[in-house]
Amino acid sequence: MRLQQAARRAAEALPGSGSSRPFTEKLDVYKVAGKAFLIVTDDPGERIITVKAEPEHGRQLRDAYPLDRYRALSRQDALDLRGRRPGYHRGPDR
Template identity: 35%
Template sequence: MKARILQHTAREVAEQLPAITQGHPFGPDHEVFKVRGKMFMLLTDAPGEPVVVLKADPEESEAMPQAHDGITPGYHMNKKHWITLEPGGPLDEEMVRELASESYRLVVAGLPRAEQPVDPEKFGIMGK
């Protein structure tokens, strides 16, 4: 997948999710997406190429880099809980969409029930 398409696809998914905010708390080169104040996605360059950093299930975050070219441990993040999607690999838009949605769902699941904008148990099933 080409570099800018990778970030464009992830951004497009995030912008359609309920209760998100986006900003640049780490500077202009780091676009952060949050749900109810908790980060679920970071768009940045590392090293010199646009990447997408996403929250991931701890078991999957260890397995995905081994199973998929284009997925590495989270760039400048806790490697147990974050993954990085890199351009140039075989990732397709559908996988990027799924991983971005799953990152959001994982963060929502960790929120107090009253703050959850969607039911994390049903989110993503049958078109949300």
């Protein structure tokens, strides 16, 4: 769970950030100024965080790392980051 812990610590360190669980008890949604920027799962079998990113920055990160594109946070692009686990293969862009 190091991925989730690191993401939570970084989000909580941002001024004005806060979290809630509006969808399910296993998903923390972090917001600043009422805008979601991070979703963190508590499921140890699915170590995933979703981070909002500008489209160009997201494209550069996807080119450099095994990240999936995700379009759930508003109309902005977001990136799914998965904790490394044996046998993980990058899924198709969404």
